[in-house]
Amino acid sequence: MLWVIGITVLATGLTLLLLQNFKAPEKVLERKLEHRYVVSEPQFRREMSVLLGPTIMRGSKVTALQNGKAIFPAMLQAIRSAQTSITFETFIYWSGHTGETFTQALCERARAGVAVRVIIDWVGSNKMEPSLLNSLQAAGVQLHQYRPLQWYSLQRMNNRTHRKLLVIDGRIGFTGGVGIADQWAGDGGDPEHWRDTHFRIDGPVVQQLQAAFNDNWIKITGQVLNGPNFFPDLQEEGEMESHVFVASPSGGSESMHLMYLLAIAAADATIDLAASYFVPDRLLIEALIAARRRDVRVRILLPGPYIDSLTVKVASKANWGALLHAGVEIHVYQPTMLHTKLLVIDTEFVSVGSTNFDIRSIRLNDEASLNVYSNNFATQMTAVFENDLRQAEPYSYARWKNRGLREKFSEKVLYPIRSQL
Numbered sequence: 001m002l003w004v005i006g007i008t009v010l011a012t013g014l015t016l017l018l019l020q021n022f023k024a025p026e027k028v029l030e031r032k033l034e035h036r037y038v039v040s041e042p043q044f045r046r047e048m049s050v051l052l053g054p055t056i057m058r059g060s061k062v063t064a065l066q067n068g069k070a071i072f073p074a075m076l077q078a079i080r081s082a083q084t085s086i087t088f089e090t091f092i093y094w095s096g097h098t099g100e101t102f103t104q105a106l107c108e109r110a111r112a113g114v115a116v117r118v119i120i121d122w123v124g125s126n127k128m129e130p131s132l133l134n135s136l137q138a139a140g141v142q143l144h145q146y147r148p149l150q151w152y153s154l155q156r157m158n159n160r161t162h163r164k165l166l167v168i169d170g171r172i173g174f175t176g177g178v179g180i181a182d183q184w185a186g187d188g189g190d191p192e193h194w195r196d197t198h199f200r201i202d203g204p205v206v207q208q209l210q211a212a213f214n215d216n217w218i219k220i221t222g223q224v225l226n227g228p229n230f231f232p233d234l235q236e237e238g239e240m241e242s243h244v245f246v247a248s249p250s251g252g253s254e255s256m257h258l259m260y261l262l263a264i265a266a267a268d269a270t271i272d273l274a275a276s277y278f279v280p281d282r283l284l285i286e287a288l289i290a291a292r293r294r295d296v297r298v299r300i301l302l303p304g305p306y307i308d309s310l311t312v313k314v315a316s317k318a319n320w321g322a323l324l325h326a327g328v329e330i331h332v333y334q335p336t337m338l339h340t341k342l343l344v345i346d347t348e349f350v351s352v353g354s355t356n357f358d359i360r361s362i363r364l365n366d367e368a369s370l371n372v373y374s375n376n377f378a379t380q381m382t383a384v385f386e387n388d389l390r391q392a393e394p395y396s397y398a399r400w401k402n403r404g405l406r407e408k409f410s411e412k413v414l415y416p417i418r419s420q421l
Contacts, residue, residue, distance in 0.1 A: 032286045033261045035294060038268040039349045045241070045373055048262060052245045052255050052371075054211070059236030060203030062372055064384065067188040071178050071198040072098065078168045078200075079105045084229040086116045087213040089165040091124035091354070092179025095132060102180050103132045107139035115229065116141045119216055121161045122148040124179070144220045146366075159249050162365040164198075164354045165213045170232045173201035173209040175244070175353050175370055177276070177341050188336055191306050196339040197384065199352055199370065203237035208244035212368045215246055241373040247355070248366040256355055256369065257362045260343070261287055267296045267345045272385045274301040274342040277309070278316045279358035285319055289326040297329075301340075301388055304332030312358070314410045317403070324397035331392035344385060347378040 037043040049056045065071045079086060079102075086109060093099060110116040118136065120128070122145040136143045146161045166174040176198030178184045186193035201209060214225050247256035264271060264287040271291055278300070280288075292298055300323070307313045320330055343351040353369035355361045372378070 032283050032290060033265040035265050035290070037266055039263065039266045039346045040268075041266075044262075044266050044349075048259070048371065049243065051262070052243070052259055054208050054243045054245050056241050056243045056371075056373065057204045057208070058241050059238065060201060060205040060240050060242050061238030062240055062242065062370070062377060063200040063202075064381065065176075065198045065200060066384070067186065067196060068098070068178065068184040068193065069187045071176070071196070072101075072185065074200055075166060075174055075198075076101065076105050078166070078172050078174070079109060082109050082114045082116075082168045084114060084169050085167075085225075086114060086118075086169075087165070087167045087210060087217070087225065087230070088117070089119040089161060089163050089213050089216060090180055091121045091160065091162045091164065092181050093120045093125045094127040094179070094181040095129040096182040098182050098185055099128060099132060099180055103135055106141055107135055110136075110140040117213075117217065117225070118143045119146055119161065119213070119220065120144075121146045123160055124162075127181075146216065146220065160365055161216055162354050162356075162361065163212065163216070163246070163368040165209055165368060167206060167210045167213060167230075170210055170228070170230045171202070171206060171234060173206040175199055175201070175209060175368060177339050177354065183337075184339075191336050194337040194339045195333065195335065195388065197342065197352070201242075201370070203240075204234045205242045205244060205370075206234060207231055209368075209370075212244055212246045215248070216366060219250070239374075240377060242371060244353075244368060244370050246366070246368045247362070249364060254362075256367055257281075257283075259351065259369065259371070260284060260357070260362075263343065263345055263349060263351065264288060264291055266349075267291050268294075269296060269346050270344075270382075271296055271298045272301075272342070272344040272382060273299070273357065274338065274340040274385060274388065275357035276303060276307075276337070276339045276341060277312050277356040277358045277361075278302050278319070279312060279360070280319060281359050281362070284357070285322060288323060288328055292326045292328055298323075298327075299329045299331065299385075299389070301331050301333060301338065301385065301392055303338045304334050304393065306335075306337045308337060314407065317400070317407070320395070320400050321397070324395070324400055330395045331389055332395055333388060333392045335391055338388070340388070342381060342385060344378050344381050347382055348375055349373055350378050350381050352381075
């Protein structure tokens with residue numbers, strides 16, 4: 001009988017550890033924020049700066065890169081130009097032509113004496129051949145896989161790094177939505193190649209991007225990256241005001257949630273949101289509906305027939321009814337998988353980065369976002385959004401209401417686990 005008791009105790013302990021992965025942060029926001037000011041007012045920037053952590057910095061330039069055809073060459077050129085340091089963190093890193101090309105570029109710089117440090121999520125790199133990992137390490141790249149499965153960390157196996165950060169010599173930064181895989185190659189014009197946007201950053205705010213990488217590097221290694229190779233003196237490269245901030249269940253988990261709520265509450269005229277995975281919580285839904293009641297035009301662009309997660313697609317649609325009934329426009333992208341993460345408000349404010357508009361990104365993943373406070377940049381990104389909108393179909397409330405019983409049943413089944421999708 002002792003062996004039965006032992007197995008029971010072990011199974012109970014394992015179950016309790018696994019259930020920790022479904023636990024939300026201790027403190028979460030419970031009430032929607034009121035509309036007290038608009039994004040063009042100084043009060044908005046003041047509160048975004050102090051409530052999210054890093055201060056808004058002036059003097060950077062952000063360049064939008066569309067699809068892998070433009071994104072990958074820009075990233076690879078920057079990597080190959082590195083003289084002192086490369087810090088690179090990503091969720092997806094798979095084998096294939098793209099993965100091999102990035103591996104070769106990183107290895108060449110490491111062999112040339114550049115300090116190359118790479119963080120790859122353990123789950124996100126499940127399609128990466130061991131030969132690529134071995135090549136990176138053999139070349140001298142300091143490589144770590146984030147949270148590999150270990151018996152002593154089962155309670156945190158659901159916490160992944162979803163950040164996309166690349167910093168060259170502490171001077172050039174990249175962030176956005178792309179992973180290192182062939183799905184992102186090309187121009188996003190067919191189902192085999194995804195639609196996405198990534199951003200090159202020059203100027204002082206690159207230091208905050210470097211600090212975001214440092215956040216997880218310290219967690220993994222206990223080492224701090226500092227000194228001029230990582231944080232050189234940076235001159236102004238433009239006139240944009242911007243900041244980079246991070247979110248993680250181990251600290252600041254509600255910062256991303258708060259950012260979305262503050263921005264939506266400050267909208268006065270327009271909200272344009274492109275989201276590859278759209279599973280918002282009650283507060284975000286209420287915030288979008290409240291914006292519509294203020295006569296704010298709300299347009300949401302979502303994946304259509306092509307999406308890499310059917311469960312997310314089903315769970316997402318359960319939320320559409322209340323939004324559509326309130327007058328929110330929902331459009332579904334037709335050509336391929338839409339992987340863009342973009343929020344533009346009142347052609348004054350833009351938020352981009354790795355963060356999806358879902359509960360997983362807000363509460364479970366390690367994420368990083370770049371906020372830009374610039375009318376010129378917001379106007380540019382609105383044009384990008386509207387170009388994608390022209391390749392999408394509007395989704396009506398009547399169509400949502402008449403969806404099949406099978407679809408409605410699936411939504412109810414997935415509802416309790418929507419935060420894990």
